[in-house]
Each structure stands twice: as C-alpha cells, then as structure tokens.
Amino acid sequence: MSEQKVGVEEALKKPLPTPDGDSQPMWDGFKEGKLLLQHCGDCGHVQYYQQGICRNCQSPNLQHQKASGRGVIHSYSVVHRAPGPAFRDDVPYAVLLVELEEGPRMISRLVGQDFDSLDFDLPVRLETIKVSDELFLPYFALNECN
C-alpha cells in the first residue's frame, strides 16, 4: 500500500532533470543564462544534447561553446490536456521544437501564452526560467519585433 502512496505523490511532482557527467556543464550554463552546445574539435559538428563523443565522427574532442540563443520554430503543439497531474496548472502551454541558429534542434517551451502569434519558422530567443536555486530551464520567447 505504501508503495502506491509514493506513486501518487511522485505523479504530482514535475519530472526534473538529473544532470549526468555528460550534461552537467550545460545545466550549469543555464544558471548563467547561457545555452552551451558541444562543438567537435575534429570535424566541426555542433550537437545538442551533450554526449561523451561526437555523434558525427565519434571523437571525444568536444568543447562547450555558448550558443547565440537565437533560433526558429520548426514545429510546435499547444498542450491543452496536461500529460499528468504535475502539469495541470500549466495548461495551456506551447511545446516548441526550436531549430537553433547553430543547426541543432531542441525541445523547449514558449514563454507566455501568445499562441495566436505562433507560426512555423518564426524567430525565437532563449530565456532561462528559474525552477529552483539549482535548476534553470531553457525556454524560448517570441522576438518582440515579430
């Protein structure tokens, strides 16, 4: 019975990332408002998410570099039914598939609820959102000039 109780409590909590050896620098970067991408010192490939090796040439020679924070909306979906109790207070919200200026795509969320302005290939810019002292999440906002 106690196991079930834990299950319900767990369901009410938002799933938060637990940084690992590959990703710790990136999560640290968000605390300073920066998105760090991995650049391969051998083949020049730029990647997100963070790995121990380059996805293109498997070299371990990777450096974190600050991204411009600019990108465009490759696709999106406005969530009206929460994917679990933890997100019930958030709906409606827009999940974005952002294509970064440097090439990689990433999953993120729109700052605010201006869903009528959402469109494909629309420019967006990074905004890190504080979740706790230890954790900031990378969201994206529509450019004001849109």
Place this chain on the structure above:
Amino acid sequence: MQNKRSIRGKVAIVGVGQSPSGRVPGRSPLDLTADATLKALADAGMDKSEIDGVLTGNAFASSFHRFSVALSEYLNIQPSFSNTLQVSGATAGAAVNIAAAAINGGLADTVLVACGDSLLTGMTPDMAIRAMTESRDQQYEMPFGIPVANTFAMTAQRHMKEYGTTSEQLAQVAVTFREHARRTPGAQKTDSITVEDVLNSKMVTTPYHKLDCSLISDGAVALILTSAEKAHEYTQEPIYILGGGEYYSHEHIFLMPELTQTGAVQAAKKAYEMAGVTAKDIDVAGIYDCFTGTVLMMLEDLGFCKKGESGPFVEAGEITYGGAIPTNTHGGMLSYAHPGIPAAWFHFAEVVRQLRNSCGERQVASAELGLVHTLGAGFSTQATTILGTGSTL
C-alpha cells in the same frame, strides 16, 4: 535484391486469441494475457505443452519486469526461449519478426507472442498517461511537459504546413475507423461520429482533438507461431510470415531527421523486398493508429500513396472497403481498443482473420496479402510485417 537469409514462408501464425477488451475491470494484465493465450491455443487446436518460446511486451499496470517469464509461470509452461521486448508501439511487429527468426533459426519450434495490459481500469487515466510520458527523455524532453502525444502532434503540424493537410482530413481517419468498429463485435466505441464531431471534441494538443487520439483500454491478444512444416498439424489455415523489416532512426524527437518522413520507409522497403511484393499488391492493412495523423503519414511512407497526398487519399475513401487499401477493419486503436503496448497485437489478429476469410460482414473480398505496420515513441521505432495465405507462397 532479396536477402539470401530470409524468413519468407518459413513460419506461420496458426493461433489467434484475445481476451475481452475495452473496459474489463478486476482482471490483471497477466490474467488477461493468459485468457488470450488459452483462446489462441483453442483456436489452433494445440496443447500448451507444444509452446517452447514466449515473447511479450511489458504491461504498465503490472509490476513484473519480466512479463514473458511471469506469464510462463502463470500458464505453468517452461519455455526454452523467452524475452520481454520494449520498442514501444513497434513491439508487436518486432516480436512477430523475432519469433519468426527464432523459429527459422532453431531457437524454438512454437512461439507464443502475447501482450496484455489494463490501462483503463488497472490504473487511473493520469497514471496511464504519466506512464506513457515517462518514456520521453528525463533531461531533454520531459521537463518541458512533452507528452508522447505531443511528439506525434508536432510531426502532424509540420505535415499540415508542408503539404496543406487539413484537420478535416485528419478527422476523416477517425470517422472511417469508427465505421469499421461499428461492424466489429467487442469494439469499445461503436457510436457513429462525423468529421464535425471530431473537430468539436476537446483539444488535447494541437492539432489533435480528443477524437483524433486513440482510446485507453484493457485487453490482451495472443498469437501462436510455428514452423511452416508443422503449421498444417493445426486446425486453422496457416497465415505465413512473408517479410519483416524494422528501422530505428532516432530516440529524441529533436533528432528525428525529417518530421514528415519516417523510418517506416526503410522498414517497409526491407519487408516488401523480403516478401517479393510491393504496396500495390497488399489487400488489407493494419496500421498503428495512435493518432489520426500517424495513419496519414504511414499511408505515404508505406507506399500506399505519394508523399503529401494522404489527406485527399483518405477523403476519397481509399482506406475503407472498395478503396485502395482497406485499413484497420476492426476499428484500430482509435475505436476498437488501445491497451498500450498490446494495442498493435489487435492489428495482427485482425489481418490474420481477414486472410483466413473469417471476418463475416467486415471481410475484405479475396484478401490474400496483408501488411501490419507498428511504430512507437514519436516515430522512433518502426516494424513492418507482411503476411500471406498459402496461395501467396
């Protein structure tokens, strides 16, 4: 070019059984799966002692990590080949393909391929969805509140943008499968719906309304596969595995190479080549229909219509009786049942019954070649299986 090492015609499905499905309270995933297994054995006219292999998927409403092993114990059988597979929605197709390879390779003679879950009454709806969302990456996807539905929704949105696919065309998939379900005994949803009903149902995640999304159900299906040599010893007309192909293009949705073209292209190509057939030859299809837009994209990637033309294709009635490729004649996950991982097993059960010519009023006339395509996790996992009657060997 056909691969020299092939499972074509070497293995047949000789037994099909399913538990009650839809809302089935008070029955555990193991109980439902055992029920389906006993029915499949009866269908084949086979004793359980002949089963020496067991493949299953996992059940969300069950605490067993090794569901195939737990199921064997529950049935009191001791197989010499067993595994609990996990490639999300593609598990059904992958399991059938692997069972065929195992039989052809001598690892087992007769394999039970079964799956059951009680997503509807064994868990709360929120827990069921939560279980599904937890299959997304904990660092790079889930913190943003991205349900699995959302990954499929973003591909559909992009398809609409690139090809002018409309919400009405998406809705037509749901309407067509609902009409199919109305002819199928045991279907969970049998009230007639219109395109307007779909568009007026609550928005879940754009562009998907409630009626664009598959159901949540309880239920189990069991298939029994054996070698072509032994297949004639049983009651039913054997339905042969003619080809199998799979493809795993990415894990994260943000690393999907193109949102509007999936690994189903490569999976189907391999299966068609092994079977020595093309999309045009297929008489009846079972296509994984977690969402309406999923079906549209699969019709293109499996070669039933050209890229970008699935919307008009569906509107023209091509996926129902009299059309190019009658699809999900049982009603699919949108209207028959969607107990999670077992959902795609129902597509296999239906296509086998169509090929046995045993579907009564929903029979597709002279169906000899069938295709089942299962997929999962935001188009990450893809498995195609081509099935045929003895006349197609």
